[in-house]
Structure formats: C-alpha cells, structure tokens
Amino acid sequence: MAQGSPLQGNKGTAIGATSMTLAFPGAVTGTSLLVATMQTPNTVGGSVSDNVNGSYSTGINHSTTNTADDIAGFFKSGNVSGTPTVTITPGGAGNIGATIEEYAGPYLASPLDQTGATDANGTSITSGSKTNTGANGDLCVSSLSTATKSTTLSNSTSGWTVDQNNTPNATEDAVVGSRIQVPAAAFTTTWSTSGAAMDMSVIVMSFKFAPLGGTVGAPHPRLFRAPPGYLALQLAYLSAQRYQAYAPPPVQAAAAPLLAVGRLIRTVTARRGGASVAGPAPAAAPPILSRERLVPTVATPRGKARAAPPAGPATPPITARERLVRLLPLVRGRAQVAGPGPAAQAPTTARHTLKRVVTGLRGRAAVATAPSRAPVLGRHVLRRVVALVRGGRALAARPGPAAAAPTTARQRLVRSAPALRGRAQVATALVRPPLVARGFVRGVVRVVRGALARLEAFVAVVVATPAKVTGAVSAVNTLVGAATATYTVAGTAAAAYVVAGAASAAYSVSGAVSAPYTVAGAVFPVPT
Amino acid sequence: MSSFNIPLTTLPAHAVIDDSVIAGLKQQVATESQFDLVVARNVGTAPLDGLPAGLTAISLVAEWTADPAGVTGWQDGESAQTSGGPIFADKAQTIRIETFEIHWPFRDNFPLVKWIRGRVVVGPNSVSVSGSGDLI
Numbered sequence A: 001m002a003q004g005s006p007l008q009g010n011k012g013t014a015i016g017a018t019s020m021t022l023a024f025p026g027a028v029t030g031t032s033l034l035v036a037t038m039q040t041p042n043t044v045g046g047s048v049s050d051n052v053n054g055s056y057s058t059g060i061n062h063s064t065t066n067t068a069d070d071i072a073g074f075f076k077s078g079n080v081s082g083t084p085t086v087t088i089t090p091g092g093a094g095n096i097g098a099t100i101e102e103y104a105g106p107y108l109a110s111p112l113d114q115t116g117a118t119d120a121n122g123t124s125i126t127s128g129s130k131t132n133t134g135a136n137g138d139l140c141v142s143s144l145s146t147a148t149k150s151t152t153l154s155n156s157t158s159g160w161t162v163d164q165n166n167t168p169n170a171t172e173d174a175v176v177g178s179r180i181q182v183p184a185a186a187f188t189t190t191w192s193t194s195g196a197a198m199d200m201s202v203i204v205m206s207f208k209f210a211p212l213g214g215t216v217g218a219p220h221p222r223l224f225r226a227p228p229g230y231l232a233l234q235l236a237y238l239s240a241q242r243y244q245a246y247a248p249p250p251v252q253a254a255a256a257p258l259l260a261v262g263r264l265i266r267t268v269t270a271r272r273g274g275a276s277v278a279g280p281a282p283a284a285a286p287p288i289l290s291r292e293r294l295v296p297t298v299a300t301p302r303g304k305a306r307a308a309p310p311a312g313p314a315t316p317p318i319t320a321r322e323r324l325v326r327l328l329p330l331v332r333g334r335a336q337v338a339g340p341g342p343a344a345q346a347p348t349t350a351r352h353t354l355k356r357v358v359t360g361l362r363g364r365a366a367v368a369t370a371p372s373r374a375p376v377l378g379r380h381v382l383r384r385v386v387a388l389v390r391g392g393r394a395l396a397a398r399p400g401p402a403a404a405a406p407t408t409a410r411q412r413l414v415r416s417a418p419a420l421r422g423r424a425q426v427a428t429a430l431v432r433p434p435l436v437a438r439g440f441v442r443g444v445v446r447v448v449r450g451a452l453a454r455l456e457a458f459v460a461v462v463v464a465t466p467a468k469v470t471g472a473v474s475a476v477n478t479l480v481g482a483a484t485a486t487y488t489v490a491g492t493a494a495a496a497y498v499v500a501g502a503a504s505a506a507y508s509v510s511g512a513v514s515a516p517y518t519v520a521g522a523v524f525p526v527p528t
Numbered sequence B: 001m002s003s004f005n006i007p008l009t010t011l012p013a014h015a016v017i018d019d020s021v022i023a024g025l026k027q028q029v030a031t032e033s034q035f036d037l038v039v040a041r042n043v044g045t046a047p048l049d050g051l052p053a054g055l056t057a058i059s060l061v062a063e064w065t066a067d068p069a070g071v072t073g074w075q076d077g078e079s080a081q082t083s084g085g086p087i088f089a090d091k092a093q094t095i096r097i098e099t100f101e102i103h104w105p106f107r108d109n110f111p112l113v114k115w116i117r118g119r120v121v122v123g124p125n126s127v128s129v130s131g132s133g134d135l136i
Helices: A230-241 A260-271 A290-302 A320-332 A350-362 A378-390 A409-421 A438-448 A452-462
Strands: A006-017 A019-023 A033-040 A047-050 A057-062 A070-077 A085-089 A094-103 A107-122 A124-126 A138-146 A153-155 A161-166 A174-181 A190-193 A198-209 A467-469 A477-479 A487-489 A497-499 A507-509 A517-519 A522-524 B002-011 B026-028 B035-040 B056-065 B075-083 B099-104 B115-122 B127-135
Touching: A006 A019, A006 A161, A006 A174, A006 B075, A019 A094, A033 A047, A033 A085, A033 A138, A033 A174, A033 A198, A047 A070, A057 A107, A057 A198, A070 A107, A070 A138, A070 A198, A085 A094, A094 A138, A094 A161, A094 A174, A107 A124, A107 A138, A124 A198, A138 A153, A138 A190, A153 A161, A153 A174, A190 A198, B002 B115, B035 B056, B035 B115, B056 B099, B056 B127, B075 B099, B115 B127
Parallel strands: A467 A487, A477 A497, A487 A507, A497 A517
Antiparallel strands: A006 A094, A006 B099, A019 A085, A019 B075, A033 A070, A033 A094, A047 A085, A057 A070, A107 A198, A124 A190, A138 A174, A138 A198, A153 A190, A161 A174, A517 A522, B002 B127, B026 B115, B035 B099, B035 B127, B056 B075, B056 B115
8 A cells, every 4th residue: 555545443432441452453564653542531641552562652642621532642653563452541541432543654763743732612623734844755643532422523624534433422432534745744634523513622643754665565557567676666656655556576586787778778768668678688798808998999099009129239338428428529629538449549639629720820839739740830831821822832841850849939039039139040940840730721721812912911920931022122012010030032122121010030132132121110231 | 233131240350251151242243333342330249339449340352253153263353441449421520430331333444254242351359240232
C-alpha cells in the first residue's frame, strides 16, 4: 500500500473498566506506524502498550476544557512486529472508547511532527491550523470526543478519510481519521455530529514520512518496469506518492557489468517510455595500459617515430672550455691554446702582429717573433711601398744577415743628434732585416697610392729611410716635416734646398749644386 | 441475533466462566457484527464495588476464529479489566456505573470471523457475578 495508507485496525468500548485491549486482526508490517486513540473521562496519566512491541509514545494527551471527555493519541513506530494486542489504560476507571490503526510506512525514526487540540461547542468542530515539516510529506491523524453519546460522527474534510468509526455508541463514541499530505503543508480537519449542538474536543497529530527504499505491492499500471537499482527506487517512490502499488523488481541474477554507455542508453530508453533493452554483455577485453593508449595518440599527430641514428665512431670529446678557449684568443688577442694533435707550435700572438704594424707606423723596431728571424722595421716596409707608388724600383729585400741587434731608441737619437748639431753622423750599420708581413705591406701601398704628393712629403718626413730627390730641380724644394734620414739630391740642383722641421740625418748632394741648402733654419755650406 | 444469560453466582478466586459453563458464550457468526458481554457490579454476597480498588477483580474477554468449525485458531478480539470499588461515568464522579461491559463491533475489521466466544475470568478475590451476552 501507499505510504500512509490505513492497513488494519480495531475499535471497541468498555464500561466501568480500568483498562481495555484491542487486538490487530493480523500481523503488522515492520515499517508501519501503529496509532491508538482513547476517549475517556480522564486521560491524565493514561498509557498504551501492546504485548509484542511494548509501550507506545504519547502523541497528544488532552484534558478538555468543556464537558466532552478527555481525548489522547499514542503511537508506535520503528520495526514493529507480530499480531499485537494493544492495552489502553486511562487515567482512571470509567468508560473507554478506543481505536487502533496501522498506517503504512516508512517513517522517520522520530516521526511525530505536529500536534494540536481544540475544544468547541456545536454540531461540528474544526481543528486549529498546523503546518507540517516532513521533507518527504506527512501522515495527519485526528480523533474526536463528545459530551453527548450515541450520535453519528463524520468527517468530510477534503483529503481526509475516517478509518475507524464506532458511532453511534451508547457508551463512548470513538472515531479516528487520517490524511496523506505530500508535500508537507498546513492542514486542518472538521468533524461533525448528527446530534444537537454539544461540547466536543478534537485532536490532531502528524507523522513525517521517511524516504522510500525498496518497493512493495503491485505494478503501477502507468509505469513500466524499470531496471533495478536507483531508477527503480525512484519510480517506486513516485508510484507510492500516486497511491499506486508498485511491484518490486524481480531479483536478477548477477549480470555482467555494463559500461556507462550501456546504462545511459537504458536510462534514456526507460525515460522515454520504451522497453529497456538489455545491453549485450561486453566481452572481457584485455586491459589497456594508460601508457599504451597514450603512445598511439602521441604517435599519430607527430607522425612516424624517428629512426634511431646510426651509431657513429667514437670521437674524443671536446670540452666546452676548449672550444671557448680557442675562440677567445681570436677575439681578445690572447694566446691561443694549442689543440691536441699536431706538435705544439710556438705561440704567435695577435698582439705581436699588431705591434709590428704599430711599430712600422711609428718607426719603431718590430719585435722579433721567431728567434731565428731578424726584426723587420716597419719603416723599411713602408719605404718599399713608397718606391712602388712612385714607380721606382723597390728596394730588393736583401737576405738579412744574421740576427742583428735591434736598434734602440737611444741609438736613433744618437744618430739624429749629430745631424742636428753638425756632428759627424755616427755610422750605423743599417740592418736590413728580411721582409716580413708582405701581405700587410701591400695593403698599406694601396692605401697611400691615392695621395702621391702628400705621401712623398709624408714619407720624406716620417720615414726614417733615406729619401732621394731626382730629376731637374729648378726651384726650391721644401722638405716639410721631420727629416731624420739621409737625403740624396741627385742631378742638377740649381736651387737651394730647404729642409724644414728637424733634419737629423745626413744629407748628400751630388752633381752640381749652385746654391746652399738650408736645414731647419741652419744653413749649411755647399757640401763638397 | 443470539442472547444468553449469566446467572448470579459467587465465583471463587481465579474462576473462569466460559462456553463450557455457559454455552451461549460461544456463538457462530453469520451476519452479526457486534459481540457484547455484561456483568453486574453490585450483586451477590461479594459484589465488585465491595472489593479492593487497586486489584483487577474481573476480566471480560471476547475472542474470534476464522475456523468454520469453531475449534481452532482462536485469537484476541477485545477484552476489558475492572477493579473493585465504585466507578463513575463522569469527571465529577456523580454518575456511578452499575455494570462492567465490553462492546466489540468486529465486522468492519474482522471480515473472516466465523465464531465468537466470550469468557469471564475472576481475579484473586472471590466475587459474585451475574450478567448476559449478545451477538448482534
């Protein structure tokens, strides 16, 4: 039966009794609610119990404020059993009108929700409004006592049924009615008498339903048989709410587990009203490792796997430090570390190379690099370049004698000083070191070729090698700048020569020179 | 409808008056719907009102069975107990009750009933009883 439905009961009266018993016609259901009502002159201290389930709880025990008999309601819930004989004991000996009723469950462990009592005079009486709070709905129960006996009592309130009616009764009119209320809400009930106006008293009690779990009864005609499990429970609940019996689903043998997709299909089918189709049991598939699933996925977007490169011959490792060390000297001019392999070579620093250039530009002696090579003065190299520019014959590079001692700055100064002071030049063996850095010199020649006249003067002044003035000299030739080398004036020198600046080298004038030459303001007589 | 009487008698303690004593206490049900059993409180040499108030002096029992033969399967229907001393019908205790009765309308709740039987059971004290019964 639907939750809250009256299942079975009993009614009776006793006169001049200290207690009475009423037995249920048959065995009660474990989840049921057992309700007992008592109408008697004195209910104070009254109690109810049965011979199987023990004492009942008091729902409401009302001592009326009028001449109607007192009225009380009691209940028992929570795993009731047997075919109980219920003992109703009033507060004092007297006439007793009693009812008992079993209502279908289940109910919450503490089911009592609302209670109330109202006394009035008339031919009908309405209970005060109460509001139920059961999350799953409530069962409302009501009973009535009257001052005048042996009248017919009734209840026509919408939704209410009279479950036990022992009226008209000359001893004690006894009634009990109920209503299933889902969802919980406010409620009242009205009882009426067939007699004249009298004092009456009405009581109400409500009991909270528990959520449905499991099913009972016959299939609902409008519902399909759902698959077991959660869906079946929900349908059973809905069916119960519609007061329809619902059959429990047949106990199924253990079925093969269904994939989530299979269950979804069934659920959707069931909801659409179609017969659910048992999905085929999937064949047991070998487990697929997560790694295996990942590998094909990764391989597909990335293409084919790379072929393992062939193993090459083992090569000696080159450390990063070695690579860096090799690079740094070229950048910073530091000594280059000789790599493994060939025999170690004498280091040639970039600084050495640069220094040669500087020396050549400044007239300083080049620093000897190879011990076996005599230093080549940058001045020598440049002189050769000038000769090439002028079309003159380049001075042949003479194989250098054995390594000669470098010319020091002091020696140069000593050489210059006599020329300035008129003293005999200190003959110095000119060291003609072999030509080195020929490639570099060629580069310099290219640079100076474009400014011939200026270059001559420049060379005549700065180059320490001897300069030669050839051709007809009919005018004053001015040698500007520092002249530290020997100047040779060949041919006819009809004019005077002025050597401005410092002329620290020897001058020789060959041919006829009819005029004296002046060197830096000092006039030297015509040499012979 | 079938009625029966229980003649006045003083019963010893724990005595039982059943259908073996009074045949009318067991009746087959046809279309009847209610069983009544009544005893008087102030009769005989040992009336109920004269007994101690705190003890159960007498019980009235009504049983039923679905056995058509009325032999087996007897079950409880309704019963009542009373003690000695005067008992009143109203709160003011101005209306004294002269009888001890049970009235059991079994038809609505026991559609399978075939036989009804009544029983009078005496408590720990000897008591004088007289009464009647009805199957209506």
